[in-house]
Amino acid sequence: MARDKRPDVPDHLLQLQRVANAARMEALREDYATERWEPWRKAVAAVHAAVTEHATVAGVNRSELEMAVKAAAQDADDGGPAGAGG
Secondary structure, eight states: OGGGOOOOOOHHHHHHHHHHHHHHHHHHTSSOOGGGGHHHHHHHHHHHHHHHHHHHHHTOOHHHHHHHHHHHHHHHHTTSOOSSOO
């Protein structure tokens, strides 16, 4: 079925998402403080901008690309396959 195929995930998008994931984990390590979340907010903004740009240039669905990027980053962080397909 065509819906099973993830869009290709370029390395730069994968790396940006992994930075955002790491920033989130760092922010969660201690009690809530607004300033602890600023690196995560900046990282997520960078991911969103890069995903939007890539989706526009590549002519792919932005939401599907974002989901594929998140899944690929999770796979990579868990030690599984990274990149497209997975």
